[in-house]
Amino acid sequence: MKKAAIIAVLLCASFLGANSCQAAVVKAFVNRFTVSTGENREELKGSMQVLLMSRLNSEEIQATDRPSDADILIDPSYIAFGTVFSLDALVKTASGQFVDRVFVQGDTQNELIPSVVEMAKRLRYSILKWHPELAAKAKAEKPLLVADVKAPVAPVKKESRKDVKALQPPKAEKVPEKPxxxxxxxxxxxxxxxxxxxxxxxxxxxxxxxxxxxxxxxxxxxxxxxxxxxxxxxxxxxxxxxxxxxxxxxxxxxxxxxxxxxxxxxxxxxxxxxxxxxxxxxxxxxxxxxxxxxxxxxxxxxxxxxxxxxxxxxxxxxxxxxxxxxxxxxxxxxxxxxxxxxxxxxxxxxxxxxxxxxxxxxxxxxxxxxxxxxxxxxxxxxxxxxxxxxxxxxxxxxxxxxxxxxxxxxxxxxxxxxxxxxxxxxxxxxxxxxxxxxxxxxxxxxxxxxxxxxxxxxxxxxxxxxxxxxxxxxxxxxxxxxxxxxxxxxxxxxxxxx
Incomplete structure (x- = not known):
């Protein structure tokens, strides 16, 4: 009897340990978009919601259909002035605490879906940064700034005298006239x-x-x-x-x-x-x-x-x-x-x-x-x-x-x-x-x-x-x-x- 109890305790500890090692998952609810354009307004509210949910869903972030099941609530909006548009999203916890606000802007409607993808990336970064167990991953995924990216230096080829004789002076390129x-x-x-x-x-x-x-x-x-x-x-x-x-x-x-x-x-x-x-x-x-x-x-x-x-x-x-x-x-x-x-x-x-x-x-x-x-x-x-x-x-x-x-x-x-x-x-x-x-x-x-x-x-x-x-x-x-x-x-x- 005593031996059986010990085995049961060990099995329970093993089960709890396995669950504690599982990666943290944040449940996120994406609300329907608020749309401020006269064309296809109702259709855009739902279709853009589905687009953003599918791009946001991952191993760490699970898109849920009900706000009551969510840890994070996202309120997105779409504003258009002529061809120019802006995607904005307010991120908050289920209790209403502010987490972040992100936006993406585009100049033509051809950029709309790529902008939704970009917004999903920025939302992911904000959510991972908010969660204590995922903050390290957010830091690793933070996009590099253009100024931080340096082009590799090409190795300099040492030319022999024979090669130098064969070289021709480069043709002068036409420099555009400065405005x-x-x-x-x-x-x-x-x-x-x-x-x-x-x-x-x-x-x-x-x-x-x-x-x-x-x-x-x-x-x-x-x-x-x-x-x-x-x-x-x-x-x-x-x-x-x-x-x-x-x-x-x-x-x-x-x-x-x-x-x-x-x-x-x-x-x-x-x-x-x-x-x-x-x-x-x-x-x-x-x-x-x-x-x-x-x-x-x-x-x-x-x-x-x-x-x-x-x-x-x-x-x-x-x-x-x-x-x-x-x-x-x-x-x-x-x-x-x-x-x-x-x-x-x-x-x-x-x-x-x-x-x-x-x-x-x-x-x-x-x-x-x-x-x-x-x-x-x-x-x-x-x-x-x-x-x-x-x-x-x-x-x-x-x-x-x-x-x-x-x-x-x-x-x-x-x-x-x-x-x-x-x-x-x-x-x-x-x-x-x-x-x-x-x-x-x-x-x-x-x-x-x-x-x-x-x-x-x-x-x-x-x-x-x-x-x-x-x-x-x-x-x-x-x-x-x-x-x-x-x-x-x-x-x-x-x-x-x-």
Whole structure:
């Protein structure tokens, strides 16, 4: 009897010891996502919950279906502004004690699932760090910072004299021209265009806000010359420069909305100031180099609802008068501000248009859609709504969801240049952007293939133009909103040929 009791005690101790050696397991409950987007909201709440649970589940962390069984509770959320999104998660214990808060941000919807995977990794690290028996493992799994990673040093091969004789001097690589950047300008400009090169005096630059048009000369620095003010009921929505008569005298074409309808104006330089030579043109105007050829001014009407209507026309100057001719019928979604036209390797013309959601579309000459981009482009902060639109129920201004499209440029080589503003946020009642880049693409017969992309710059790319003679790009960038508030200034950037 005594022997049996001893055996029983030993078996019990053995059983308890085996269980005490088992690895600790944390039970985690992932709540349904809180989703702040109008599209597929209910579907996303559950599908993203399942995605995160499956990526989080492991030997150390067991995803459970009931919060009552969990040691850790996770409350995730998904917030989207345009193409930009943020995944956030609050981690707390079953008793409500705060553990951690993690987030992952992405710029396009293509990054959504990889971002969920990244969030699961960060949540795992936070949970392991919280558990006393798993903290050591969390420390071992902590991701290395980029600065901590050092590339291995390649061994140096000692060359013989025979090898040295055979060596040829390396070919000099073409070093990209360093961008020229102006001083900070206090004004928050929205539009820019360049005029004549005056040699030692500099290049003419015209920059506009909603109510003013300023003339600068760009030399080693950007020198302010003069300013032209506009009436309170006039809103500038575009600036372009062209020499329509080919006589060496350029005109500045200012697209204006007056009480919500087009009433554009034309200016010429006279004694370093801008003199108005034409007003009340009932079209909005845009400088476009069709097929990458000489830039001309094109025109289109806008109705009382700020919708582009009718065909696009070429603006013609005859003496002091202006008229329109050569109508162009654009494909679906096309308007004066969001289209370009290029010629492919076989000499066939194609339209490129920005979809209202930001995708680039390519159409054949007969308006058949051939291609749609996966990445979104454009992004504008310029609103087209009339200021006097009032909600009859609340007697407050209606929110404006109509924004001026970003321009598309086409080079003589048939390349398409498009802007890409990202990092969207909201400043009062209007959207704003904090990052930008320019992308150059070329049609290969089936798709627009990326040839070059500028380094990402901090700020909003308000406007840009391409000089077909030099290949240079003129950019107008607006500062992101300062964290402490205040006004957003501007700067002018000139990039060399790419």
């Amino acid at each position: 020229w950047t102006s001083q900070r300008l206090a004004e928050r400009y929205s539009f820019i265009a360049s005029g004549l090169d005056r040699g030692a005096d500099g290049v003419e630059i015209f920059a506009a806000t909603e109510r003013s048009l300023n003339f600068y000369l760009k030399g080693e620095s950007l020198q302010f010359v003069s300013e032209t003010q506009f009436e309170a009921d006039e809103k500038i929505v575009g600036v372009d420069v062209a020499d329509l008569e080919g006589n060496g005298t350029v005109e500045v074409y200012v697209s204006i909305l007056k009480l919500g309808l087009p009433a554009s104006q034309v200016y010429q330089l006279e004694n370093r100031t801008l003199r108005k030579v034409k007003d009340n043109i009932p079209y909005l105007l845009r400088g476009i180099a069709l097929d990458g050829k000489e830039k001309r001014i094109y025109a289109q009407r806008l109705d009382a609802n700020t919708e582009f209507v009718g065909e696009v026309y070429q603006l013609v100057k005859g003496g002091d008068e202006y008229s329109v001719k050569n109508p162009i019928q654009l494909p679906l979604f096309g308007n004066l501000y969001n289209f370009g036209r290029f010629v492919d390797a076989k000499g066939k013309p194609h339209f490129v248009v920005t979809h209202p959601d930001g995708y680039l579309l390519v159409y054949s000459k007969d308006k058949k859609q051939l291609w749609k981009s996966r990445e979104k482009f454009g992004g504008s902060e310029v609103q087209l709504c009339k200021a006097e639109k009032i909600d009859p129920l609340t007697q407050t201004p209606k929110p404006c969801n109509s924004y001026l499209p970003q321009r598309i440029q086409v080079t003589a080589a048939g390349e398409v240049i498009a802007a890409r503003n990202t990092g969207i946020y909201f400043e009062s009642d209007r959207r704003s952007y904090s990052k930008n880049a320019l992308v150059k693409l070329k049609w290969d017969g089936a798709a627009l293939q990326e040839k070059w992309r500028s380094t990402q710059s901090q700020g909003y790319l308000a406007d840009f133009s391409h000089d077909s003679r030099t290949g240079r790009l003129l950019l107008l960038e607006v500062e992101p909103m300062p964290e402490t508030g205040g006004e957003r200034g501007s700067r002018v950037v000139v990039r060399g040929a790419q």
